[in-house]
Amino acid sequence: MGGIAIEGLAKTFNSTRVLHSIDLRIERGEFITLLGPSGCGKTTTLRCVAGLETPSAGRIRIGEDTVVDSELADFTPPHRRRVGMVFQSYAIWPHMSARANVEFPLRRRKQGSRAEQRAIAARALESVGMSAYAERYPHELSGGQQQRIALARGLVAAGEVMLYDEPLSNLDAKLRVAMRDEVRRLHDEFGHTSIYVTHDQEEALAISDRIVIMNAGRIEQSGTPQEIFDAPTTRYVADFIGFENILTVEEASGGIAVAGGIRFSGLPDARPGDALAFRSGAVSPGAHDDAAATFDAPVAREVYLGEDVVLHLEVAGGPGVVARIPAQRRAQGLPERFHVDAADIAVLTA
Numbered sequence: 411m412g413g414i415a416i417e418g419l420a421k422t423f424n425s426t427r428v429l430h431s432i433d434l435r436i437e438r439g440e441f442i443t444l445l446g447p448s449g450c451g452k453t454t455t456l457r458c459v460a461g462l463e464t465p466s467a468g469r470i471r472i473g474e475d476t477v478v479d480s481e482l483a484d485f486t487p488p489h490r491r492r493v494g495m496v497f498q499s500y501a502i503w504p505h506m507s508a509r510a511n512v513e514f515p516l517r518r519r520k521q522g523s524r525a526e527q528r529a530i531a532a533r534a535l536e537s538v539g540m541s542a543y544a545e546r547y548p549h550e551l552s553g554g555q556q557q558r559i560a561l562a563r564g565l566v567a568a569g570e571v572m573l574y575d576e577p578l579s580n581l582d583a584k585l586r587v588a589m590r591d592e593v594r595r596l597h598d599e600f601g602h603t604s605i606y607v608t609h610d611q612e613e614a615l616a617i618s619d620r621i622v623i624m625n626a627g628r629i630e631q632s633g634t635p636q637e638i639f640d641a642p643t644t645r646y647v648a649d650f651i652g653f654e655n656i657l658t659v660e661e662a663s664g665g666i667a668v669a670g671g672i673r674f675s676g677l678p679d680a681r682p683g684d685a686l687a688f689r690s691g692a693v694s695p696g697a698h699d700d701a702a703a704t705f706d707a708p709v710a711r712e713v714y715l716g717e718d719v720v721l722h723l724e725v726a727g728g729p730g731v732v733a734r735i736p737a738q739r740r741a742q743g744l745p746e747r748f749h750v751d752a753a754d755i756a757v758l759t760a
């Protein structure tokens with residue numbers, strides 16, 4: 411079977427429910443990301459898989475093994491689950507060399523001979539480009555290098571499963587991008603099944619096979635990065651993933667919908683109470699014959715962002731619309747008319 415199965419996972423801290431019956435299946439070899447704002451329960455879910463937290467209800471299977479089943483009071487301790495875990499805070503031992511840190515999970519498990527442990531650790535250090543630093547202690551390493559050591563230690567601890575809890579949050583922007591590519595490369599190279607926690611949507615889009623968006627202890631939507639980015643199904647996801655325009659449908663019939671004071675056509679699925687969501691970049695200057703909506707709107711405020719300019723448009727009978735147009739286009743004068751194509755609109759059911 412392989413992979414990870416989470417069934418009916420619930421967790422209560424001091425009578426506050428932070429996870430409500432999470433069901434999630436992660437295929438063998440899949441890289442999934444739990445994405446959501448602070449406090450939505452991502453870390454708690456991950457810690458339940460790792461065995462660092464005991465669920466209040468539910469069952470978790472890793473590969474063929476049921477590692478926790480609250481009904482049967484079954485609980486496999488963390489070091490027996492054969493998962494590698496990488497934390498935001500690195501969590502490597504300050505009194506051990508890089509090599510000793512990486513060997514630690516093998517020694518603790520008494521896995522293999524000393525020579526075998528050395529060979530496995532050496533391979534992991536090489537995979538993360540840290541062979542030359544093996545004898546150094548954590549205080550002699552930069553933050554990025556320490557995180558590579560933590561990554562190498564995770565790799566040797568992992569049977570098949572790697573768990574990442576915001577592992578790149580302490581690194582500067584450039585290093586984050588380089589390291590996230592590396593995390594994904596290692597996942598593919600080692601053939602792991604990975605769960606990655608972040609609140610950074612770009613990181614989630616870049617690294618994942620599938621993104622699971624969480625909201626207040628529940629799964630709100632799950633899909634490929636492209637599905638999540640292009641086709642959110644709820645207001646919460648649309649808002650979180652950066653759809654600046656979310657307009658409530660006031661009237662709808664025969665494919666025509668009125669939302670935010672604008673008349674849209676070609677939207678047969680829209681019903682009153684639904685919302686139409688589109689990104690600021692989907693609002694283009696000028697009219698277009700095939701557009702779902704063309705409207706005139708004065709600019710109330712503009713924000714210069716270098717390549718683009720963000721325009722806040724006033725629309726009578728609605729909350730307004732945010733447009734993002736190239737700065738070059740703006741330089742030709744403020745547009746007065748705008749359009750949105752149907753292909754760029756997600757209809758969010760009420």
Ligand SMILES: Nc1ncnc2c1ncn2[C@@H]1O[C@H](COP(=O)(O)OP(=O)(O)OP(=O)(O)O)[C@@H](O)[C@H]1O
Nearest residue numbers: 423424428446447448449450451452453454455609
């Ligand atoms: N040990 C604990 N005792 C009490 N409450 C806790 C404990 N751990 C987590 N919580 C609460 O559970 C909720 C979910 O926390 P969790 O850390 O899973 O969220 P998260 O989505 O990972 O957030 P973040 O991105 O900030 O880490 C929060 O409201 C948090 O305060």
